[in-house]
Amino acid sequence: MKILLIHTFYSPDMVGGAEVVVQSLAEGLxxxxxxxxILTTTDKPxxxxxxxxxxxVWRAGLRNLYWHKYNQRPGMVQRRLWHLLDIYNPLMAQMVKKVVLFEKPxxxxxxxxxxxSIATWSxxxxxxxxxxxxxxxxxxxxxxxxxxxxDKNCISQCSSCMIMRTPHKAMSQSISGVVGVSNYILNRHLEAGYFSGVSNRQVIYNTRTAQELCLTGKIKExxxxxxxxxxxxxxxxxxKGIELLLHTYIKNPFHDTELLVAGVGNSxxxxxxxxxxxxxxxxxxxxVKPADFYPLVDVVVVPSLWNEPLGTVIMEAMIFGKAVIASNTGGTPEMVVDGENGLLFxxxxxxxxxxxxxxLYASPDLRERLAEGADRCRALFMDxxxxxxxxxxxxxxxxHYG
Structure with missing residues (x-):
């Protein structure tokens, strides 16, 4: 067996949790x-x-208007043109063909x-x-x-998304297998008519290892x-709901508390x-590295506004035994059981x-009980x-079946 993993970004070009998971998968295999x-993109031609x-790792220079990893947000016209080219980009398909010819996966x-783009599938x-x-x-x-x-989650595809994603839906029927990182994200696609011709469907939750999180011993209290x-x-x-969190914290100050915000984004x-x-x-x-961040905090807040398929931060917080507050969107309820290992809102x-x-501010006992519940769940996300x-x-x- 020889596997070619294709993903938009790869180390050291890390953007979010998906990049961490793909790297872990590649190294584990x-x-x-x-x-x-690995086949990934780069800004170098x-x-x-x-x-x-x-x-x-093969790095293909992205043949579109710009490389989309950059934090500076392009103008609306550029973004729309970029997405139109990304419906089906035959120039990137040529890159895929070259790597496939060499690697023979x-x-x-x-x-x-x-x-x-889905020209990769072709x-x-x-x-x-x-x-x-x-x-x-x-x-x-x-x-x-x-x-x-x-500022709202879409209940179904809007007309423009439906038009721009018509080829994706049609071509998805001939894929050999499909994996959802949560039941939510797999079912969302199936309900929209994607992958209906694919019998090999699975949900595989992402994991993190102690080594990846630099956990070398007992978690620091x-x-x-x-x-x-x-x-x-x-x-x-x-x-990600960061404005909601800041507004809530600032307008309703909790005495003798702090809010620590780790991460980067558009400057x-x-x-x-x-x-x-x-x-x-x-x-x-x-x-900040997870191993340096989590020991600094008592409660981890994940206020995502969008339907996040499977929050890597929730997984990490549980591994570090932290009480979690999370929005009840996307795949989060598959990870957080309200009142047992966190609170949902x-x-x-x-x-x-x-x-x-x-x-949680008013009840140290509740914080401790939720943290203990999170600790009991950590094995699921470290397997x-x-x-x-x-x-x-x-x-x-x-x-075997093609």
Missing amino acids: MERGIDVA GLHQDEVNGVR TVASVHNLPGF ALKDAGVPIVQVLHDHYLLCPAGTMYRN SDGNRPLRFGFIGAINSV EYSDKLKLSATGHAVRFLGR NPDNPSGLLDAMAR RAHFLDEHISIYMDAE
Whole structure:
């Protein structure tokens, strides 16, 4: 078996949780003795090869208007043209064909496709390579990947998304296998008519390992002599609910507490948030490693506004034994059981987040009980052996049945 993993970004070009998971998958497969190669995008023209932790990495210069990793947001006209070109980009298909010709994979594990487009599927099918599509987001349903528009989650595809994603829906029927990182994201696609012709469907939850999180021993306990700390870690952008969290915390100050915000994003947007928090007990830490962040906080807040398929931060917080407050959107209810290992709130209810924060602020016993519940769940999200077994199983099925 030889696997070609295709994903928009790869180390060191890390953007979010999906990049972490794909790297973990690649290195885990390699440790199992499986030949693995990565195909990803870069801002450098042409096709380049390097190596990351023993894994071969092909980097294809993105042939579109701009490389979409940059934090500076292009203008609306550029963005719309970019997405039109990304419906089906034959120039990127040529890159895929070159790598396939060299690597000769027996299965392609396709992850996030922005930049590559579904022309990747065509290139692989033309080469006779079975495809397993892994769903990390809503890209196949929505060019933005979030199904979130005008400050609301989309109940169904809007007319423009439906038109721009007609080829995706049609071509999805001939994929060899499909994996959802949560029941939510897999069912969302199936309900929209995607992958209806695909019988090989699975849900495989993402995992993190102690090594990846730099957990070398007992988890460091929070310092009980300092103020109670709420924490946010992740990409600094609007759909992550960071404005909701800041507004809730600033307008309803909890005495003797702090809010720590870790992560990076668009510099203009980040500067606006920092200005709004001036004079309050809010600290922006920038990019921080999970092992350095979680011991600093007592409660982790994940206020996502969009239907996040499977929040990596929730997984990490549980592994570190932290009480979690999270919005009840997307795949989050598959991870957080309200009152057992965290508290859920409806982001459409203005007082929902405040009520949850107030409960944990007022009750050390509740914080401790939820933290213990989170600690009991950590094994589910650290079972890398099961995670690898499940992926290898669906690869074998795809390889055998095509």
